[in-house]
Amino acid sequence: ELKVEQNPLFLSMQEGKNYTIYCNYSTTSDRLYWYRQDPGKSLESLFVLLSNGAVKQEGRLMASLDTKARLSTLHITAAVHDLSATYFCAVVSLYTSGTYKYIFGTGTRLKVLA
Amino acid sequence: DSGVTQTPKHLITATGQRVTLRCSPRSGDLSVYWYQQSLDQGLQFLIQYYNGEERAKGNILERFSAQQFPDLHSELNLSSLELGDSALYFCASSVGITVDEQFFGPGTRLTVL
Numbered sequence: 001e002l003k004v005e006q007n008p009l010f011l012s013m014q015e016g017k018n019y020t021i022y023c024n025y026s027t028t029s030d031r032l033y034w035y036r037q038d039p040g041k042s043l044e045s046l047f048v049l050l051s052n053g054a055v056k057q058e059g060r061l062m063a064s065l066d067t068k069a070r071l072s073t074l075h076i077t078a079a080v081h082d083l084s085a086t087y088f089c090a091v092v093s094l095y096t097s098g099t100y101k102y103i104f105g106t107g108t109r110l111k112v113l114a
Numbered sequence: 115d116s117g118v119t120q121t122p123k124h125l126i127t128a129t130g131q132r133v134t135l136r137c138s139p140r141s142g143d144l145s146v147y148w149y150q151q152s153l154d155q156g157l158q159f160l161i162q163y164y165n166g167e168e169r170a171k172g173n174i175l176e177r178f179s180a181q182q183f184p185d186l187h188s189e190l191n192l193s194s195l196e197l198g199d200s201a202l203y204f205c206a207s208s209v210g211i212t213v214d215e216q217f218f219g220p221g222t223r224l225t226v227l
Binding site: 031033041042043044045048088090092099100101102103104106107 | 172
């Protein structure tokens with residue numbers, strides 16, 4: 001059964017600091033996603049990671065995927081207040097039938113303090 | 115603005131009732147996805163349609179059903195509503211059949227009393 005765990009669940013950090021959010025999953029993954037959700041708002045797609053060793057960067061956020069360790073990380077560099085949000089990872093596992101399993105992590109609520 | 119629209123924004127109804135949520139995808143997108151977000155269950159994928167055909171099912175209850183119409187808009191029907199169905203329902207769209215970069219609508223907040 002596909003399970004996705006994120007940690008930490010809550011993260012309070014100072015502006016200018018670096019930190020990493022971890023996403024572990026339990027079975028083979030075909031795609032891994034990172035999303036951002038601002039309070040009271042919808043989701044925003046940040047990254048789609050397709051293969052082992054994939055690394056993507058956008059501004060102060062960098063996501064990577066290690067399929068052998070079944071681990072993805074979202075690294076925040078020199079955090080700013082605007083990055084305060086909840087971040088979700090999600091994993092898709094394809095079945096041979098063509099359908100798939102699509103499971104979200106619990107989310108990491110990030111608060112960046114001035 | 116993602117280009118994905120959802121109506122209504124808010125819906126308040128009673129247990130046992132039936133409601134329909136509507137989603138219009140971005141122009142050119144053929145896939146529509148439905149999600150449920152609640153405090154109890156977190157974020158859950160419900161179902162994907164691609165060009166009118168059901169592509170994949172997630173944790174969608176039998177009381178729920180969806181369809182995608184020829185103009186590519188989609189509707190999520192929730193029936194025999196229970197208190198636990200109160201949640202935010204998002205739809206998203208993407209260009210292709212694979213679960214690729216998605217663009218999310220603003221959501222419909224459903225409250226079941």
